[in-house]
Amino acid sequence: MTTEEQIVNAARKVFVRKGLQGAKMQEIADEAGINKALLHYYFRSKDKLFDHIFTEAFQQIIPSLRQSLNEKADIVIFIQFFVPFYLNFIQKNPYLPQFIMHELSQNPERIAGLAHAQNFPFDSLKVLIDKAIKEQQIRFVEPENLIINMLALTIFPFVARPMIEQIIFKGKQEAYENFMQKRADDIIQTILTSLRPI
Amino acid sequence: MTTEEQIVNAARKVFVRKGLQGAKMQEIADEAGINKALLHYYFRSKDKLFDHIFTEAFQQIIPSLRQSLNEKADIVIFIQFFVPFYLNFIQKNPYLPQFIMHELSQNPERIAGLAHAQNFPFDSLKVLIDKAIKEQQIRFVEPENLIINMLALTIFPFVARPMIEQIIFKGKQEAYENFMQKRADDIIQTILTSLRPI
DNA sequence: GTCTATAAGGTGATAGAC
DNA sequence: GTCTATCACCTTATAGAC
Incomplete structure (x- = not known):
């Protein structure tokens, strides 16, 4: 090295x-x-x-999803793929979200200089979501909401770990870890049940 | 002064x-x-x-909910009350979550010294949720998941504002603000639809 | 390329006058 | 209680030997 x-x-x-x-x-x-x-x-x-x-x-935390988006052109399948994938990545880099968000909060202009900020295939996802809505596979949602909700449910438990561990799990580290182990399934279930057509 | x-x-x-x-x-x-x-x-x-x-x-960011919990002993009504209430509080103190979470990340032991960490009425909420499940008002969920999801959906957009504004809304501040204005309703809808009995 | 020594400026904290 | 002046230390950065 x-x-x-x-x-x-x-x-x-x-x-x-x-x-x-x-x-x-x-x-x-x-x-x-x-x-x-x-x-x-x-x-x-x-x-x-x-x-x-x-x-x-910053480039790491924006997952390159082009491949998975081409292969699996279905928003439900995408969610089932993305959540465990991204959760697993952050599990290996648990301080990365806090770092990025803290530094961007200190200096938001910094993000403008990062050309790869445009790398997140939001528009492709939007197409998938709109298609699923039209086919009545899922209820109507704003694509922005769905994406942000998915990210929030995935990232928040890491950023807020000390609070969650102390206040929800009464200081029991083991309880938090047990919670995180089932987290991917819980997120997927929360999102997909919320998307059921009305 | x-x-x-x-x-x-x-x-x-x-x-x-x-x-x-x-x-x-x-x-x-x-x-x-x-x-x-x-x-x-x-x-x-x-x-x-x-x-x-x-x-x-820290004491500010843990809302005192005892009153609202006594009056409205129904988890659905509680969610409809809590989300806009808490969202409104953070809107007035948008840097508070980032501050708390960053400092706790730097020094997690700090939380132990805060006796009021036990102030959040998680156990009361748990009772409400279990009751709603038993009465088949909502589908089965772990109370921990529901609470954490509610907090995640509420807090995350503030902590991640620069990223959301740039990547989801293409740098358009107005689009972010418009999104946040409808946020309370969107969160409530996401949670309540996800809780519909299967 | 890698090191030691040191410069230059910032930062928390105190002394002491008023 | 409030101020100015100053100390002691820490931190980034550079000079210069090897």
Whole structure:
């Protein structure tokens, strides 16, 4: 592994966990097993290093769905595929949503510079949803609502984990983990039952 | 308004917006129209000032629902009451959820010290939900799922606003605001339709 | 490329006059 | 109670040796 890769890995770990302000160059250097000066040799400044990490993270969190959308041209099947897929991804990167949303909240203009923001195939999904409505497979919904609801149900439990664990599950970590293990099925059931034609 | 109140108001504004690390004592002093030394005179340290603000914010974000639960002992009516009520509260404090969740993510142990964490009447809600299931008013759901889903659908759009605005609504602020204006009805409809008996 | 040493500026906190 | 001045430390960034 090259030094640059070591730096990026260390920076990713520290930035995602602590944010731009909370992360310290010394901690990143320690994590990478090098000294601070080398960080500046590879990436001129903390801001530039952060930009690198944030851009990478942002592109990751927007799933590339083109393939699955071509193959499975049915919104119900798509939901059944997407929810466990995305849930599984976030399970492996549980701090990523909080990181992205916190930094975007601090500096919303940052998103404008990310060309890949347009990468999410919302328009393709819209077509699928409208088709399912027309065929009376599902009740009428605004496509925007359906997509946002799906994301909310998937992402929120990670971002709000401490509150959920403490207030809903009375501090029992095990209860939270048990809840999350069944989460994909619960989300799918919630969405699909809510979509049943009236 | 006393000096202490001015300080608390300024600190709330700055801390909620920028977090513990992002907030600077100088900025709080400027916001309050005083100097840094006075901050330390009233609150010994930045951490103590932050604790004050965070505790206050945390108690605010856990709605006191006892009254509404006594009067309206029906889970459907409760949902119809709670969603617009809570949505309206967050609309007035749009950065509060992000603030709480980010700081709890940085320091989850902090929640243990907040006795009022037990204030959320989850058990009362559980009774209502179980009763509605038994009477076949709604389909079977785990009470935990229903509560978490309701919170997720309500809170997520605020926390993820920059992403939603850019990716779903193509950067059109107006479209996001229009979406949020109808949000209460959309959430209620999503939840209640998903609860229809099978 | 990698290191040590250090500069330059910011930040929380205190001393002391009024 | 409120201010100015200042300390002590931390943090980013650079200089310069190897």
